[in-house]
Amino acid sequence: MKDSVIHLGLAGLGTVGSGLIKIIQENNDWIERRLGKTLKVKTIMVRDLDKARNVIPSPDTTFTTSMDDLINDPEIDIIVELAGGIEFPRTLITRALGSGKSVVTANKALLAEHGPELFELAAAKNLGLYYEASVAGGIPIIQTLKESLAGNRIKALTGILNGTANFIMSEMSEKGEDFATVLGKAQAKGYAEADPTLDIEGIDAAHKLVILIRLAYGQDYPMSKLTVEGISKVEQFDIILAKEFGYRLKLLAQVRDKSGMLHAGVYPALLRQDHILAKVDGPFNSILLEGNAVGPVMLYGQGAGDLPTGSAVLADILALARTNCVPNNTGFLETRLPQAQILAPELTVFRHYFRFTVVDRPGVMASIAGVMGEYNISIAQVVQRQYAPNDGVPIVFISHSAQMQNVTAALDTIKKFSFVLDPPVHYRII
Amino acid sequence: MKDSVIHLGLAGLGTVGSGLIKIIQENNDWIERRLGKTLKVKTIMVRDLDKARNVIPSPDTTFTTSMDDLINDPEIDIIVELAGGIEFPRTLITRALGSGKSVVTANKALLAEHGPELFELAAAKNLGLYYEASVAGGIPIIQTLKESLAGNRIKALTGILNGTANFIMSEMSEKGEDFATVLGKAQAKGYAEADPTLDIEGIDAAHKLVILIRLAYGQDYPMSKLTVEGISKVEQFDIILAKEFGYRLKLLAQVRDKSGMLHAGVYPALLRQDHILAKVDGPFNSILLEGNAVGPVMLYGQGAGDLPTGSAVLADILALARTNCVPNNTGFLETRLPQAQILAPELTVFRHYFRFTVVDRPGVMASIAGVMGEYNISIAQVVQRQYAPNDGVPIVFISHSAQMQNVTAALDTIKKFSFVLDPPVHYRII
Missing domain, CATH: 3.30.360.10 (Dihydrodipicolinate Reductase; domain 2)
Known part of the structure; x- marks a missing residue:
């Protein structure tokens, strides 16, 4: 990327793609001041060439429905994938990296499901695969975790x-x-x-x-x-x-x-x-x-939103365009990251909120509290109320820290009591 | 920085320096996983070699009182300036950049007062001068503004x-x-x-x-x-x-x-x-x-604090050590940034809070409100209270947006009234 123009190939011109183009148009002199280069959206791949657009890229931007026009154009430096879905962008990104182009994507579903193979390919090719826009829109959480x-x-x-x-x-x-x-x-x-x-x-x-x-x-x-x-x-x-x-x-x-x-x-x-x-x-x-x-x-x-998410896409483009240093895609050197050591969900510990809707009769509170005690769930607060959405009486328990497997077992037992009218409600407390 | 060890030369072993060493010791295997290299604090410059320390770097770390031992050691890759003050770090950083070493500093006073000359030198030498720790401790605001x-x-x-x-x-x-x-x-x-x-x-x-x-x-x-x-x-x-x-x-x-x-x-x-x-x-x-x-x-x-600020220093060290790409010190390409176009303070517009302590007698409120009106300060809320710290009666005005020069003129007029007991209190409202 030594040219004075960075050529972008864009797949998808929905909310985020339109936002990106608006920002580049509005801030291009500002970007040039930082980068010493101009960003140019050379080619945009869309599904329907005839659809009306609410942004107009520069007059010499080419629209296409063919992925090849992005992949095979030697002038395009960076492929920006904002199309969404899984299989299409997976193919696009794989081919883009294969043909030596860095990639920017906002596709959280793709990276969650196929991240490992894509990052492995990017590492093998020593290319950038950047994704600041995939999480939390304009908030720079990816960069913060990866570097700061x-x-x-x-x-x-x-x-x-x-x-x-x-x-x-x-x-x-x-x-x-x-x-x-x-x-x-x-x-x-x-x-x-x-x-x-x-x-x-x-x-x-x-x-x-x-x-x-x-x-x-x-x-x-x-x-x-x-x-x-x-x-x-x-x-x-x-x-x-x-x-x-x-x-x-x-x-x-x-x-x-x-x-x-x-x-x-x-x-x-x-x-x-x-x-x-x-x-x-x-x-x-x-x-x-x-x-x-x-x-x-x-x-x-x-x-979310066109401009905030577009801002994050632009940050990735600038990072890739700015220098020719080794890209930092995952923040780690391994080409394939290890599988997580996972604590089984039933062993996790939280404080808990329970609401039971019960028939208002003697012994109910004692029965529920008894089951809680049996499963080692220590009660911090209880409130019984006189009204409820559907005739029964609600009882709310706030517990101290308790293991999820005990919570599940207690709920299974309590919901079978004949005086419990509705399925129990349960939330974790953070 | 192709070696498997990055050698650091540290100036100053106060709160932040000690925090940095603690983090490197605690997280070194983690850092190695990200960097593929080990960080080693090779030499520490201090004022007093005999002072007791609450961190112990590795046994082969050298302590010195001479700046030359940092600057002239060809093995030291990065100089980390955590000494504070102005003239000493200014000389140290100038000499470090002059001898081809990148610099990390937490010194906000130095960068505020002498940033332009230091960034110009770093640009001329194509070296990094990084300073994430200089603002807001561990919060990654420098990186966020510069890149994200x-x-x-x-x-x-x-x-x-x-x-x-x-x-x-x-x-x-x-x-x-x-x-x-x-x-x-x-x-x-x-x-x-x-x-x-x-x-x-x-x-x-x-x-x-x-x-x-x-x-x-x-x-x-x-x-x-x-x-x-x-x-x-x-x-x-x-x-x-x-x-x-x-x-x-x-x-x-x-x-x-x-x-x-x-x-x-x-x-x-x-x-x-x-x-x-x-x-x-x-x-x-x-x-x-x-x-x-x-x-x-x-x-x-x-x-602030040893570990949060040390975390920011470490981020800069990692950024410089990770790759051999062109450093990005200011976020802009100019070697000397232009002077700011500054709006004169008297022309700035805010909403305002005023408190006057006055003698409780008829006509006071009208006199103050009259001056406000004369200077085009529109009043949004007024409260007069029956008690005050020192005998007078406090009157508080909250204004709509008003120019500072009008506020200053109004305060100058009002404070001269004989019924105004104390200097008026004034704050901007954001």
């Missing part, structure tokens, strides 16, 4: 990584509306997709968490081993009760290191209302991590 | 950059104690130095702000042009009143871009209590910035 905190062992990392889910939870908490109502509003505002499954079932956050674990620990933690629970069953009633106990309910992505064994998952969990992540509302993302040298560090910003 | 957000124009940046001042303000706010009491506690805890001038008068934060302005705007903003107001005159009474209006009083460092003109300063200012920086308490640091692409981004962490 590289000398730290990360003890724990907790993130609000899905803006859609966070917006829904914030609205339910502030407006007192139920899940379905708020989801509809989020869809109307464009915060949630027509099919919101990836966002509300925690899958998108899980993809991002796999990427962050790789960066923080240098280990591959397979998606299939993650605990993943979404927010689609969250009831407004628990949000209110949690607030009364001084907590906020949030969809969190978390990894913790327990003596070299990792446990990671995505789940709605209670946070103390004075916890720094409890204040991250609406479509914002945030990551709090704990390094063994740096201590707690928190990053906060917009996790 | 390099494609953004920064519209504004607001930081809590001095942990000592922030601790004092937090304690005054929470414990209801006065400045002198809390300063004494901070000194006892080691958060404040015996001579706290640099911290409490805003000078340390101003040094850091000059460095951040250079990174964000690629312009040199001379220290002498900064507005710098400290916290030593802050009264507990205004903290209480500000709280009643829904604000927190914090020592802020801020730069704003108004149509290409910069205005920057360090001053105690009121923040809405729901502002994200209002929650940054105790010795923590935080930086909130607004990029034209990324939008708002906030970073938070420990701004």
Whole structure:
């Protein structure tokens, strides 16, 4: 990349691709001041050549539907993959690296599922495969883990990584509306997709968490081993009760290191209302991590959107364009990272929130508390309320630290009691 | 730096130097996994060879009192300057760069005052001069501005950059104690130095702000042009009143871009209590910035301490040791950055908080409000209270946006009224 122009080949011209082009147009003289080179989007691969576009690249930008026009053009320095999906970008990136081109991608699903093979190929070719935009939009968490905190062992990392889910939870908490109502509003505002499954079932956050674990620990933690629970069953009633106990309910992505064994998952969990992540509302993302040298560090910003995500894509392009040094893709030298040492989910320890809806009769509290005691779950707080969504009486327990296998066993026992009306509700407390 | 060992020459073995050595000792296998090389502190320059140390580097580390033993040793790859002061490190860094060695420093005062000449020399020699530890301890704000957000124009940046001042303000706010009491506690805890001038008068934060302005705007903003107001005159009474209006009083460092003109300063200012920086308490640091692409981004962490600051020094060492690519010292290609285009302080616009202590008699409110109106200062809120620290009656005004020259003129007029008992109190509102 010694030319005074860096030629980009772009696959996909949706939200992020359009954002990238807008930023390059608006800030090109600024970028040139930093880089000494001009960025030029030479070729854009799209599915439909005739579709109307809300950005207009420079007049000499070529549109194509053929991957070959990106791969086989010797003038193109960097391939920017913003198409989404799995198989197409997997093929594109594999071929791009194979033909000696560095790659920038925002594709969290691809990197979560096929990261190891792609990073191995990039290492073999000594090429860059950069992905700042794949996690938390414009927040520079990839660079921070890969470089700024590289000398730290990360003890724990907790993130609000899905803006859609966070917006829904914030609205339910502030407006007192139920899940379905708020989801509809989020869809109307464009915060949630027509099919919101990836966002509300925690899958998108899980993809991002796999990427962050790789960066923080240098280990591959397979998606299939993650605990993943979404927010689609969250009831407004628990949000209110949690607030009364001084907590906020949030969809969190978390990894913790327990003596070299990792446990990671995505789940709605209670946070103390004075916890720094409890204040991250609406479509914002945030990551709090704990390094063994740096201590707690928190990053906060917009996790999605054309310009914030485009800003992250641009950071990667600049890093690749700036110098001809050895790329740093994963932060580690191994071409294939080891598999994570995983602590079995049933052995993980949390504090817990339980809500049981029961028939109001003598002995009920004693029966439930008895089962808790039997399974070594020590109770910190109990509240019994006089009203409930559906006739029964709610009892809420906040426990001290307890192992998940005991929690599961206790819930299995308690839900079989004839006085328990609804399936028990359970959340971890962070 | 092709060897399997990177040899460091360290000047200064105080808090940060000791922290760096502790981290290298604790995390060396981890660093090797990322770097493929071992870090070795070969030589440490100290003032007193006989002083007792609370860290013990490896047995073959050499201690010296001579700068020549760092500069003239061809085996030393990187000079790490953690000695503090101005003239000694200025000479050391100049000689180190002159002899072909890259430099890592945590010295904010030196970079604020002599950055231009040192960066020019580093550029001429094509060597690294890295300084992540100079601002906000372990928070990776230098790397973030230099690389991750390099494609953004920064519209504004607001930081809590001095942990000592922030601790004092937090304690005054929470414990209801006065400045002198809390300063004494901070000194006892080691958060404040015996001579706290640099911290409490805003000078340390101003040094850091000059460095951040250079990174964000690629312009040199001379220290002498900064507005710098400290916290030593802050009264507990205004903290209480500000709280009643829904604000927190914090020592802020801020730069704003108004149509290409910069205005920057360090001053105690009121923040809405729901502002994200209002929650940054105790010795923590935080930086909130607004990029034209990324939008708002906030970073938070420990701004001082042996391990957090050592973590930042280590990040720089790793960046320099990792590759042999062209160093990126300032984020811009110019060897000498242009002088900042500065908006005169009297033309800056803020909302304002005023407190006047007055004799309780008819016409006082009308007289003050009349002067305000005369100087085009529109009043948003007024509170008159029945008690005051020293006999007079306090009147607090919160204004809408008003130019500083009008504020200064109004204060000059009002303080001359015979019914005004004490010097007026005035803070900006962010």
